[in-house]
Amino acid sequence: MKREIPYKTYLTENEIPTAWYNVRADMKTDHRPLLNPANMEPMALEDLKPVFCEELAKQELNTSDRFIPIPEEVREFYTMFRPSPLVRAYFLEEALGTPAEIYYKYEGGNTSGSHKLNSAIAQAYYAKEQGLKGVTTETGAGQWGTALAMACGYFDLECRVYMVRVSAEQKPDRVEIMHTYDADVTLSPSDTTEIGRKMLSDHVNPDGSLGTAISEAVEYAVQNDGYRYVLGSVLNQVVLHQSIIGLETKLAFEKLDRYPDIVIGCAGGGSNLGGLMSPFMEDRLADRTAPYFIAVEPASCPSLTRGKFAYDFCDTGQVTPLAKMYTLGHGFIPPASHAGGLRFHGMSPILSQLYHDGFLDEARSVTQQEIFEAATLFSKVEGTLPAPESAHAIKVAIDEALECKKTGEKKIIVFGLTGTGYFDMSAYRRYREGGLDDTPPSDESIATGLGELPPNAE
16 A cells, blocks of 8 residues: 555654643633532632632633643653554545545553543642642543543542443443552442432432432532542533644644644543644634534434533532533433443533534534444454544544545545543444444433423523
């Protein structure tokens, strides 16, 4: 195969970005503020400090600084696994017979197996700097929990993880990795918190959900001295930290004298898509040439494609601030799909506002059957087994490449390969055996979830 550019393009350690990019500072319309559920007033720094690390709370509220310096200790840690490669998917292009150029930014080259470590190490650093004893969090598929356990182990912090029960049962090896890094892992819903006990007694949510696990993690953090809550997606601070993905991607394309026509990312809470697209979104917001942006979500949890742009709680137990976002309702319990990292009822306020304003161009939902078909093809021709979450982006990248085959257009497509699928073999086995449930949520179940939106939040 003749290659006009390298199969993999690496930056040097000296080219790792020294600052994160805050896309919120450039947005035409800032997203609506977080609201205090007690009085429906915008949350101030003093309101957030009991829940989040102080510096992270400041980042959450920052609307003016376009670039925020990466602490040297965090940047040094990044050198263990960054810069990550931008890969030209030559073998996939050949298999599809497409004139398109397909690239992916590979974020699975660390023990956590995903992009989550980019933010986990930053959040653990700020917790350590504040002198905290430990942090609490939730995790769905286990990628975030694994990354945070690693980061806390590095900074000698206690780490308490509430893992969605069905995901823990599907992926026991994820639990063992977290234990290896001395994290305390509790299956959610659990009997260790008030909200967990309520869920168990009501028998409405035995499999768990990210919304429930968030409630449990927040409850523990605010009730125990020396702890704060940290989150792996949705929040502005996480999109900020993940911008390192897009910054590196953009620089790698510059070295290749290329610029993407289409940017694709899987979307659950929105952190990896937000991180990949933010530096390119900067061009769109500045009225320069920019890519076409596509968010891909599971048909089982379609917040952008079937949800409502409204204020809602970020958790099932209604203890978090309210965010203006695309949501299916905090009471919505998604089916137990294998893409556990995408099973969240709402979308990042940043991505939600960009989508509402038309800057994030399109959202698509795809089924489990479709994404495992795409993942299987990709693994056969490209040699990397993708996580089910990442396979959502692969599916749409393939669709766009096949459209180029029809039209003859030679577009440049880039997507985020956010993690490896080596902890997801039970899902691949069920796909191979024909045992995946692809039933999307009914209109009635979505209407029920949306019917529980807070009535007085405008």
